[in-house]
Amino acid sequence: MSDIIHWADVIAERILSEKDSVRIATGITPSGHIHLGNLREMLTADAIRRAIDEKGGKAEIVYIADTFDPLRKRYPFLPEEYENYVGMPLSRIPDPEGCHENYAEHFLQPFLESLEILGIPVTLKKAHEMYESGEYTGKTRTALEKKDEIAKILKEVSGRDVEDGWSPFMPVCKNCGRLNSTRVTGFDGKKVSYICRSCGHEGESDLTEGKLVWRVDWPARWGILGINVEPFGKDHAAAGGSYDTGKRIAKEIFGIEPPFPIVYEWINLKGKGAMKSSKGIVVPVREMVEILPPEIVRYIIIRSKPERHIEFDPGIGLLDVVDEFENAYHQGDRSVELSLVENVVYSDVPFRHLLVVGQIAEWDLEKVLEILERNGHEIDEDLKRDVERRLKYARKWLEKYAPENLKFSVKKSRDEIKSGFSEDEKRFLNEFAGSLEDDMDAEKLHKLVYEVAQKVGIKPEKAFQAIYKAILDTKHGPRAGYFLSSLGVDFVRKRFMEI
Numbered sequence: 001m002s003d004i005i006h007w008a009d010v011i012a013e014r015i016l017s018e019k020d021s022v023r024i025a026t027g028i029t030p031s032g033h034i035h036l037g038n039l040r041e042m043l044t045a046d047a048i049r050r051a052i053d054e055k056g057g058k059a060e061i062v063y064i065a066d067t068f069d070p071l072r073k074r075y076p077f078l079p080e081e082y083e084n085y086v087g088m089p090l091s092r093i094p095d096p097e098g099c100h101e102n103y104a105e106h107f108l109q110p111f112l113e114s115l116e117i118l119g120i121p122v123t124l125k126k127a128h129e130m131y132e133s134g135e136y137t138g139k140t141r142t143a144l145e146k147k148d149e150i151a152k153i154l155k156e157v158s159g160r161d162v163e164d165g166w167s168p169f170m171p172v173c174k175n176c177g178r179l180n181s182t183r184v185t186g187f188d189g190k191k192v193s194y195i196c197r198s199c200g201h202e203g204e205s206d207l208t209e210g211k212l213v214w215r216v217d218w219p220a221r222w223g224i225l226g227i228n229v230e231p232f233g234k235d236h237a238a239a240g241g242s243y244d245t246g247k248r249i250a251k252e253i254f255g256i257e258p259p260f261p262i263v264y265e266w267i268n269l270k271g272k273g274a275m276k277s278s279k280g281i282v283v284p285v286r287e288m289v290e291i292l293p294p295e296i297v298r299y300i301i302i303r304s305k306p307e308r309h310i311e312f313d314p315g316i317g318l319l320d321v322v323d324e325f326e327n328a329y330h331q332g333d334r335s336v337e338l339s340l341v342e343n344v345v346y347s348d349v350p351f352r353h354l355l356v357v358g359q360i361a362e363w364d365l366e367k368v369l370e371i372l373e374r375n376g377h378e379i380d381e382d383l384k385r386d387v388e389r390r391l392k393y394a395r396k397w398l399e400k401y402a403p404e405n406l407k408f409s410v411k412k413s414r415d416e417i418k419s420g421f422s423e424d425e426k427r428f429l430n431e432f433a434g435s436l437e438d439d440m441d442a443e444k445l446h447k448l449v450y451e452v453a454q455k456v457g458i459k460p461e462k463a464f465q466a467i468y469k470a471i472l473d474t475k476h477g478p479r480a481g482y483f484l485s486s487l488g489v490d491f492v493r494k495r496f497m498e499i
Contacts, residue, residue, distance in 0.1 A: 006334040007305045012051035015229060015260055021058040022228040024049060025221070025259065026122070029066040030107035031090060032075055033284040036300070036312060037267040037274065038111075039118075043301040044231040044264055046120045047338045061122045062225055063115075067091040067104035068128040068211050070179040087178035087198065089211075091128035104128075110286035117289045118298060119341035125225065132208050139220035139254060140207045143168040144187045146253050150216060153248045158240040167192075171210035175201035179211065215242050219250040222259055231262040231306065264306035270313040283314055291396040292318075293389070298339035299325045314401045322351045347383040354387065354394040355402070356478045360410055360486050363395050371486045376441060408472045410487070414498040417473050421499055424458045425466035431456050432467075433496035436489050446481025470499045 015022055024045045028038045045061050052059040068089045074082045078096055085093045085103075093103035100106040104126075115122060130136055143150060144167070151162045167184035173196040181198035192210070195202045212220055221227065236242045247258040266274040269283060288297050300321055304310055312318075328336045329346050349372060361367035365388055372387065373379050398407060411417055421429070432452045440448070453463035467484070468477040471492075477483060484492050 008047035008051040008338060011048050011262060012055055016052060016055055016057050019228060023226050024059055024061045025227040025230040026061060027064040027066055029069045030104045032107060034107060034111040036283045036285060036288055039285050040264050040267055040301050041231050042120055043298055044262060044306050047302050050338055062125060063122040064125045064127060064221060065108050067126045068131055087180045089128060089179050092177060114285040114289050118294045131211050134208055135224055137207045139224060140169055140212055143212055143216050150249060150253055154245055157245045157248060168212055168216040169210055170213060171205035173201055174203050175199050215245045216249060218242060219246040219254060222250055223254045223256040227259045230259040231264055234263055234265055237263040262306055265309035267310045267312050270311055291393060291400050293393055294341045295339045296322055296325055299335060302338050303335040316403055319352060326350060345382045345386060347386040349377060349387055351390060351394060354391055355398055356483060357486050358391055358394050359408055374488060375485050405476055408477055410471055411473050419469040419473050427456045428452060428458050428463050428466055429470055429496040429499050433493045436493050438489055440489060442481035442485040445484045449480055470495055
């Protein structure tokens with residue numbers, strides 16, 4: 001195990017030096033596909049929760065789904081008619097695909113299923129239910145009564161004046177249903193009067209029919225839910241940002257202590273920038289848990305300190321992360337410990353090998369196990385369970401994200417080979433076939449390519465091309481030694497002699 005103390009343990013120790021029981025808040029708006037970038041907040045919280053629990057403390061994660069936020073705009077993935085819903089709360093907008101109760105649930109439900117798969121236990125709070133049930137009423141009343149003091153804090157911290165007639169509360173217009181177009185014109189201690197700048201309607205609303213603006217909502221929920229710790233993105237941590245204003249509003253308006261902050265960096269999608277649902281730059285979490293084992297999804301985030309940005313490549317770069325995990329697993333690495341969801345046992349079969357063997361065996365488990373045994377792996381129950389579990393992920397990743405040069409199909413007969421072969425290539429294949437021995441392992445087979453190429457006077461790259469053409473009908477393929485070993489000496493000898 002590494003001598004370096006894991007970042008989650010460092011944070012857990014700091015928290016436990018002040019409290020032995022904490023509530024950790026996380027919050028994500030389900031306005032689009034909840035993606036890997038959003039997941040960083042949840043996994044940061046969960047790594048700390050685990051570390052606290054292991055050290056004898058108690059920690060609970062509260063996930064506030066911001067279902068009462070308004071739809072900011074019609075995103076590219078929405079039909080044109082959703083222009084009519086801009087400004088309305090997500091919980092009151094129809095599901096764009098008609099499969100859930102409302103818009104918010106459509107994007108929230110797959111995420112909640114993913115959290116379960118990833119082993120992240122949360123206490124779920126839906127913002128619209130909190131407001132409508134009256135949980136926010138006390139804090140909302142306080143905010144309205146002290147709106148001038150809040151405006152002063154916002155000015156002093158952010159350096160910007162609020163607009164004339166500003167209110168910390170946004171009522172839902174009873175005529176058009178919009179939330180962000182109403183302006184409060186009065187408050188009598190129980191109800192607000194308002195005018196809607198979108199439809200012109202004037203009316204009254206009680207404090208369950210609307211929500212606080214974000215910079216006031218955030219510290220209000222700290223008090224309502226008793227939050228002690230919260231990870232959040234670097235945008236909220238900027239000087240004069242919402243955490244700076246939230247700290248003062250918490251103390252001076254609501255009389256509570258702000259939570260211990262954990263600031264995290266963005267996850268960038270390689271070649272596209274920071275993940276954003278509104279721009280369609282996403283790898284949905286639900287998709288990630290279908291193409292990768294849950295411990296790998298967790299490891300992608302947990303292995304890096306929160307303040308370090310992550311460049312995520314779901315293609316070939318992901319294989320390097322998987323390799324890193326597999327090596328770290330066998331070394332008892334702390335990031336791996338914090339990533340495991342269940343008591344899984346990793347065999348000595350790398351994920352990369354499963355990609356090759358799976359395609360050769362056409363994803364048939366028994367054939368895969370035969371190939372692995374031929375390659376020197378001892379087949380026991382642990383290996384069988386591990387291979388069966390990870391083989392499914394290997395297939396899904398290959399289909400969804402693998403570059404084309406990793407995909408191949410073994411041609412079943414000579415008749416399927418359309419490539420032409422020069423006399424030099426034929427000589428090489430013939431000589432190679434004649435040099436094969438039944439007990440050759442991957443390393444010996446790889447060396448044999450170079451030896452035979454030199455013997456017949458052909459460049460090594462041409463020799464490798466001849467091998468791939470003879471088996472795959474392409475000029476490229478997996479690393480030759482392991483590939484040929486997986487196919488079996490008899491198959492290779494017969495095919496090369498046919499060519």
